[in-house]
Amino acid sequence: MSQENSDIVVDRGKSQISDLWRKEDYWAIWIGFFIMLVAIWLVFSNRPVVEAKYNEYAGIIQAESAKPVKTIEWYNATAAQKAIQAQNDIPAVKGLINWLKTPARWQSNPLESLILTKDEADKKNAAIMPKVDEAKAAEKAALEAATQAQAAAAEASYNDTALNEAATVAISAWQKAKKDTSTISKKVVKPFNRIYTLIGLGIGLGILCTIGAVFMGFNAVRFFFAFICVYLLCVLANILGNQVNMRKYGVNAEIWSIALGMIIANTIGTPKLLKEGSQVEYYIKTGLVLLGAEVLFHKIMAIGIPGIFVAWVVTPIVLISTYIFGQKVLKMPSRTLNIVISADMSVCGTSAAIATAAAARAKKEELTLSIGLSLTFTAIMMIVLPAVIKALGMPEVLGGAWIGGTVDSTGAVAAAGAFLGPKALQVAATVKMIQNVLIGVTAFCVALYWTTKVEVNEGESVGLGEIWNRFPKFVIGFLIVSVVMSILSANIGADWARMLVDNGTNKVSVPLRGWFFALAFVAIGLTTDFRALGKYFKGGKPIILYVCGQSLNLALTLLMAWIMFYKVFPEITAKI
Numbered sequence: 001m002s003q004e005n006s007d008i009v010v011d012r013g014k015s016q017i018s019d020l021w022r023k024e025d026y027w028a029i030w031i032g033f034f035i036m037l038v039a040i041w042l043v044f045s046n047r048p049v050v051e052a053k054y055n056e057y058a059g060i061i062q063a064e065s066a067k068p069v070k071t072i073e074w075y076n077a078t079a080a081q082k083a084i085q086a087q088n089d090i091p092a093v094k095g096l097i098n099w100l101k102t103p104a105r106w107q108s109n110p111l112e113s114l115i116l117t118k119d120e121a122d123k124k125n126a127a128i129m130p131k132v133d134e135a136k137a138a139e140k141a142a143l144e145a146a147t148q149a150q151a152a153a154a155e156a157s158y159n160d161t162a163l164n165e166a167a168t169v170a171i172s173a174w175q176k177a178k179k180d181t182s183t184i185s186k187k188v189v190k191p192f193n194r195i196y197t198l199i200g201l202g203i204g205l206g207i208l209c210t211i212g213a214v215f216m217g218f219n220a221v222r223f224f225f226a227f228i229c230v231y232l233l234c235v236l237a238n239i240l241g242n243q244v245n246m247r248k249y250g251v252n253a254e255i256w257s258i259a260l261g262m263i264i265a266n267t268i269g270t271p272k273l274l275k276e277g278s279q280v281e282y283y284i285k286t287g288l289v290l291l292g293a294e295v296l297f298h299k300i301m302a303i304g305i306p307g308i309f310v311a312w313v314v315t316p317i318v319l320i321s322t323y324i325f326g327q328k329v330l331k332m333p334s335r336t337l338n339i340v341i342s343a344d345m346s347v348c349g350t351s352a353a354i355a356t357a358a359a360a361r362a363k364k365e366e367l368t369l370s371i372g373l374s375l376t377f378t379a380i381m382m383i384v385l386p387a388v389i390k391a392l393g394m395p396e397v398l399g400g401a402w403i404g405g406t407v408d409s410t411g412a413v414a415a416a417g418a419f420l421g422p423k424a425l426q427v428a429a430t431v432k433m434i435q436n437v438l439i440g441v442t443a444f445c446v447a448l449y450w451t452t453k454v455e456v457n458e459g460e461s462v463g464l465g466e467i468w469n470r471f472p473k474f475v476i477g478f479l480i481v482s483v484v485m486s487i488l489s490a491n492i493g494a495d496w497a498r499m500l501v502d503n504g505t506n507k508v509s510v511p512l513r514g515w516f517f518a519l520a521f522v523a524i525g526l527t528t529d530f531r532a533l534g535k536y537f538k539g540g541k542p543i544i545l546y547v548c549g550q551s552l553n554l555a556l557t558l559l560m561a562w563i564m565f566y567k568v569f570p571e572i573t574a575k576i
Contacts, residue, residue, distance in 0.1 A: 054081060069150065097507050274526060295437055318346040
């Protein structure tokens with residue numbers, strides 16, 4: 001190797017090393033890793049506190065299980081053990097989660113999303129409290145009757161069948177009364193003040209993002225100020241998106257985030273200083289790294305092969321077919337817009353759009369258009385699809401799989417699944433989680449295809465270095481977080497995974513992922529010019545592509561879900 005070529009290799013190596021603290025892909029990884037490490041440390045360093053409570057109740061359950069009657073003590077200990085969660089039983093975790101909350105839902109007064117005084121809460125509860133008191137009184141009476149019946153059975157050393165049956169009936173009646181109290185008590189609202197927590201969250205996220213921005217070459221003061229402005233718009237979008245009626249019809253915070261940004265950008269214009277904080281990819285990539293914490297392999301295997309077929313077979317077929325349809329039939333002039341819309345619609349919405357846009361180096365306007373289409377159709381589908389499923393009398397499992405494989409946003413999938421029932425919610429969320437794994441695979445395949453087929457001259461060859469340069473590095477962070485949290489969850493067992501991961505670390509990562517996504521959507525709006533965006537709508541080809549692709553997706557996903565869940569693996573479906 002000549003000295004000149006050797007110097008080039010050395011310089012390239014130094015450049016790649018410096019990228020670790022100068023590029024947004026890597027800073028998305030470092031911030032994501034930092035958040036996950038903090039969450040893991042807070043939860044697992046306090047595991048002995050949770051474990052002591054768990055073992056205490058386990059001892060009671062074991063002792064009471066020896067009796068022929070499921071006693072009051074057995075029910076209380078079982079309920080208490082199931083209720084153990086890091087988010088409630090570890091003060092540091094509970095406190096941190098409180099600082100991550102979005103504005104609350106409201107009906108007529110937007111200020112109620114930020115603060116609700118005790119007097120206001122009492123007024124709201126005036127109508128429900130008599131019913132709560134009545135339910136509590138009935139529960140107390142049922143408990144007294146159950147206690148007496150159990151005592152009578154115990155006095156006979158549980159050898160009297162009639163007394164045992166009487167105790168069982170009385171205890172069951174108490175359990176029903178207790179459930180009724182719990183159900184009606186959920187309607188009681190509690191006073192809160194989220195003004196100071198939202199201020200603290202904004203400052204904390206601002207400092208965290210500014211550290212990375214400084215290393216990337218931004219001015220610290222200007223970036224921090226711009227970030228706070230973007231964050232305030234994000235808070236406003238969350239307030240508007242949590243209005244009860246708007247939320248009911250899918251006009252959520254994500255849509256408002258983009259809308260507010262676009263209104264500013266296309267009326268008064270986005271101030272120059274504000275643009276410095278409108279770093280779309282910086283925020284969304286950080287959110288995507290955190291999304292990895294929600295993709296857990298043991299949950300994927302809970303549904304198993306049927307869910308994998310629905311997510312991993314249909315998705316690539318729809319993606320490739322939609323891309324070919326756009327090129328061959330619609331003859332879309334922009335290949336990058338074509339592939340971004342295809343990935344957005346077939347894989348998992350905005351997350352896949354960001355990863356694919358980075359891999360294909362799509363224009364900012366193309367990404368904005370794709371995300372806008374995704375959010376619009378997601379809002380429609382999360383309302384229409386459950387209604388169609390109910391009208392057709394479709395089984396919950398089938399409906400859940402259909403929703404999970406076709407509705408783009410993870411949050412919308414959960415909302416639509418919950419509308420059908422608990423089984424539908426479980427299946428829908430798991431299928432979507434399985435589908436989310438394809439974010440990294442899609443990004444890699446698009447990067448490989450674009451460098452070797454689309455952006456290469458005939459006769460030329462492309463080295464691994466160029467493919468690596470094109471590959472969005474934040475996907476590596478997404479995969480690492482997913483693998484680490486999956487291994488951690490699998491090694492501690494299902495019960496502990498529920499207590500410490502699902503209701504512990506994820507209660508930190510999930511809301512922060514939501515905040516980073518919301519920041520990105522505001523930034524997208526602030527950097528979107530309708531005039532630049534308008535040319536991509538000519539002939540309505542993007543909308544036609546999305547509608548046709550989603551129609552194919554709906555048909556194939558329903559067919560595959562029916563075949564897998566009800567014809568090939570009915571025994572798995574029966575266990576759900």
